[in-house]
Amino acid sequence: MNLPVITRADVERLLASPGEDPVLYLNDEGGVAKVDVWVSAYVHHAKVLAHRYEVVDAIGDAPDAADVEHYLRLLQQAVEEAADRLE
Incomplete structure (x- = not known):
C-alpha cells in the first residue's frame, strides 16, 4: 500500500470539522x-x-x-501504524 503523506491541510480540515468527535483516518x-x-x-x-x-x-x-510541523511527524507515524494494522 502506498502511504499518503499527512499535511497541514489535513490537520486544518480536522480542526474545522463541524462533526461530533471528528477523526483523521486512513481511508483505504x-x-x-x-x-x-x-x-x-x-x-x-x-x-x-x-x-x-x-x-x-x-x-x-x-x-x-x-x-x-512537529505534530505532522507524529501523525505520519500513526499513518504507518494504521497501514500495518490493515495489512
Missing part, C-alpha cells in the same frame, strides 16, 4: 490510501489516526506553523 477504499476526516462513530478504530480532541490537546485549536 478503492485501493488508494488517503488521509480523510469523518465522525469517529463511522470509522473503524484500526483506521483512526487521531481524534480532534487529541490534536487540540497537543497543539491547541489555533496552532502556529512550527507546532503543526
Whole structure:
C-alpha cells in the first residue's frame, strides 16, 4: 500500500470539522490510501489516526506553523501504524 503523506491541510480540515468527535483516518477504499476526516462513530478504530480532541490537546485549536510541523511527524507515524494494522 502506498502511504499518503499527512499535511497541514489535513490537520486544518480536522480542526474545522463541524462533526461530533471528528477523526483523521486512513481511508483505504478503492485501493488508494488517503488521509480523510469523518465522525469517529463511522470509522473503524484500526483506521483512526487521531481524534480532534487529541490534536487540540497537543497543539491547541489555533496552532502556529512550527507546532503543526512537529505534530505532522507524529501523525505520519500513526499513518504507518494504521497501514500495518490493515495489512
